[in-house]
Amino acid sequence: MERHFITYEEALEIISKNTDRFETVQTPLAECVGHWLAEDLVADRDFPPFDRVTMDGIAIAYTSYDEGKRSFEIEAVAAAGEPQKTLLHPQKCVEVMTGAILPKGVDTVIRYEDIHIKEGIATFVGEKVRAKQNVHIQGGDIPKGSTITPKEKQLSGAEVMLAATIGKTELKVYRLPKVAVCATGDELVPVSATPEPHQIRSSNVHGLQAMFRQWGISADVFHLKDDKDAMQKTVSELLERYETLVFSGGVSKGKFDYLPEVFRSIGIKECFHKVKQRPGKPFWFGKHGDGTLVFALPGNPVSTFVCTNIYIRFWLYRALGITPDTLYVKLVEDVIFPPELTYFPEAKIRSLKDGTLTATVIKGNGSGDFTNLTRTDGFLILPRDKELFAAGERYPFVSYRNLGY
Numbered sequence: 224m225e226r227h228f229i230t231y232e233e234a235l236e237i238i239s240k241n242t243d244r245f246e247t248v249q250t251p252l253a254e255c256v257g258h259w260l261a262e263d264l265v266a267d268r269d270f271p272p273f274d275r276v277t278m279d280g281i282a283i284a285y286t287s288y289d290e291g292k293r294s295f296e297i298e299a300v301a302a303a304g305e306p307q308k309t310l311l312h313p314q315k316c317v318e319v320m321t322g323a324i325l326p327k328g329v330d331t332v333i334r335y336e337d338i339h340i341k342e343g344i345a346t347f348v349g350e351k352v353r354a355k356q357n358v359h360i361q362g363g364d365i366p367k368g369s370t371i372t373p374k375e376k377q378l379s380g381a382e383v384m385l386a387a388t389i390g391k392t393e394l395k396v397y398r399l400p401k402v403a404v405c406a407t408g409d410e411l412v413p414v415s416a417t418p419e420p421h422q423i424r425s426s427n428v429h430g431l432q433a434m435f436r437q438w439g440i441s442a443d444v445f446h447l448k449d450d451k452d453a454m455q456k457t458v459s460e461l462l463e464r465y466e467t468l469v470f471s472g473g474v475s476k477g478k479f480d481y482l483p484e485v486f487r488s489i490g491i492k493e494c495f496h497k498v499k500q501r502p503g504k505p506f507w508f509g510k511h512g513d514g515t516l517v518f519a520l521p522g523n524p525v526s527t528f529v530c531t532n533i534y535i536r537f538w539l540y541r542a543l544g545i546t547p548d549t550l551y552v553k554l555v556e557d558v559i560f561p562p563e564l565t566y567f568p569e570a571k572i573r574s575l576k577d578g579t580l581t582a583t584v585i586k587g588n589g590s591g592d593f594t595n596l597t598r599t600d601g602f603l604i605l606p607r608d609k610e611l612f613a614a615g616e617r618y619p620f621v622s623y624r625n626l627g628y
Contacts, residue, residue, distance in 0.1 A: 228497045231565035232605070234508070235537055237494050241510050242541040245397040253387055255378050257439040258396035259543050264372040264382065269362035273307070277393040280327035281338060281345045285354040294346045301326050316345055325358055332357035377439060397543055400466035402442040404431045405457075407473035407482065408522065409449045426593070427471040427527045434623070436529055438539055446555035447473070451481045459489050462515055467582045469535065472522025475505040480626040482519050483507060491517050499607060500565040500592035502526040506534065524593030529567045529602055532623050552582040552620040558605065558612040565607045569599040572620065582620060596609045600624050 229237075247261040258411035276282065279444040283295055295316035301308045303322030308612055310317050310328035317326045325332070336359060337349030365371055371389070372382050378396070386394055411425040412418050428444045435442040445461070447454050447470075454473075461468055473482035474496070483496060486509055496507045503526040507519035516538070520530045540547055560566045582603060587595030606611050612618065 228499045228504070229495050230499050231533075231604075234498045234506070234534065236273075238508060238534060238538050239541050240536055241494060241508075241516065243514065244544060245399060245542050248398045249393050250396050251393050252383060252391060255383055255386070255394050255396060256371060256380065258378050258394075259399070259439060260372065260374045260376045260378055260382065260394065261397050262395040264386055264389060264391070264464075265368045265372050266367050266369050266371055269367050270364040270371075270388075271359050274299070274324055274361050275359040276303075276319045276321055276332055276357065277359050278325045278332055278334040279321050280332050280334040280357070282310070282319045282326055282332050283316045284310065284313045284329050285331040285352070287314050288331070288347070288352050289354075294344055297340070297343050297345055299326070311597060318345070330358070332354055345526035375543050399438075401464070402435055402440055402467045402469060403445055403461045403465040404428045404435070404442045405445040405447050405461070405468065405470045407447045407449065407454075407470060411446060427522070427524055430524070430528065430593075431469060431471065437625075438536070440539075442469070449473075450482065451485060454481055454485045456486055458485055458491075462489070462491075462511055463493050466515055468515065468517045469531075469568060470517070470519040471527045472520075474507045474519040475521060486517065486519075487586045491515075499563065500564075500567065501560075501562065502544075502567065503530045503533075504564075506530045508534070521590070525569070525587065525590040525596065528593070528596060528623065532602065532621050533567065533604075547549060550580070550620045550622065551617045552580040552603070553617050554603075554612060554614050555581050555583045556614050558603075559582050559610060560605060560612070561610045563588050563607050565588065565619075566605040567602040568605065569595055570601065570603050570620065572600045572622075580620075582618075596623075 275291045298315040300318045301323040302320045307324040308326040338345045406425045412422050432442045473480050491509045491511045493509045505521045509517045525544045568584045570584050573581050585599050604619040
């Protein structure tokens with residue numbers, strides 16, 4: 224093993240030390256989905272804000288039912304959106320609609336399905352009434368002043384709905400960086416092209432762009448030919464326009480892998496190059512003087528995918544202030560891996576009825592076999608200090624599907 228290879232753990236530590244927290248911006252509520260929340264969402268009133276009727280029917284004082292009364296004269300009607308009404312006679316009832324404020328003088332709602340109404344009299348025909356049934360108690364979900372949703376959460380429609388409920392017309396969110404995703408290599412042609420026998424369509428950058436979009440980041444796609452001077456010019460221009468650069472390919476030992484040399488020539492400091500792992504050993508990480516981070520990933524598709532999900536997602540969470548829970552899964556079969564490398568095998572997970580998550584390693588044909596990614600859910604993280612990973616043992620799992628952090 225070459226001396227300048229670093230460990231997986233060291234790579235994470237170096238990335239962490241070179242990561243700054245993102246700035247925050249105020250964003251209109253309608254544009255917030257996919258952004259990461261930079262403030263707590265706090266209830267400005269009780270949830271629900273009043274004792275709320277949850278079923279259409281009649282509202283009664285339970286004591287009258289408990290004393291044997293089964294027929295109730297309808298004294299009034301209470302609809303959703305009306306001010307609170309009052310039952311004046313405890314032996315009568317108020318006809319109520321879902322969403323209405325529970326009238327004063329009543330505490331229990333009987334649904335229409337359990338009553339028969341004739342000539343203004345509601346008669347109970349159900350089996351049993353429970354005190355306070357079909358009433359959503361004021362503050363029963365969450366009391367005023369409580370945090371509904373903490374910051375550092377990616378916003379979905381659910382959080383936007385809650386923000387609207389507490390009167391937020393805009394939210395403080397993290398301003399995510401402008402990202403450039405660059406493919407390298409003369410063998411690559413556009414997706415729309417018909418490749419010659421010696422060519423392949425450029426796919427890695429589109430996978431990267433899609434992953435960034437999942438994380439709320441907009442990324443622009445570029446292609447660099449295997450020309451050192453042209454690379455230097457393009458990378459210099461990208462440094463002026465973008466805050467994070469991500470490259471796929473051009474960082475291994477090939478004759479035309481110019482990127483490390485290009486980075487040095489334009490003042491991008493190398494923080495590390497090559498990690499004791501499989502796949503993805505040639506992974507390069509550095510920083511430009513103005514703070515721009517540069518991630519240069521090995522060009523094989525699975526290596527690109529692994530490094531993005533392991534390291535770039537780690538950087539994103541650090542910049543957001545998130546420490547995600549580690550997802551552990553149980554191996555279904557033995558895995559044997561003798562090299563002293565952290566191993567990220569692709570695996571399919573399954574949830575058992577007892578709540579256990581199991582993982583089955585699905586081997587492809589090396590780091591160039593990206594079709595295997597469609598048959599798996601993510602990557603196991605198997606430590607480099609052992610060779611046999613026995614069935615039944617539990618290890619960390621990083622998902623690239625929406626199974627959580």
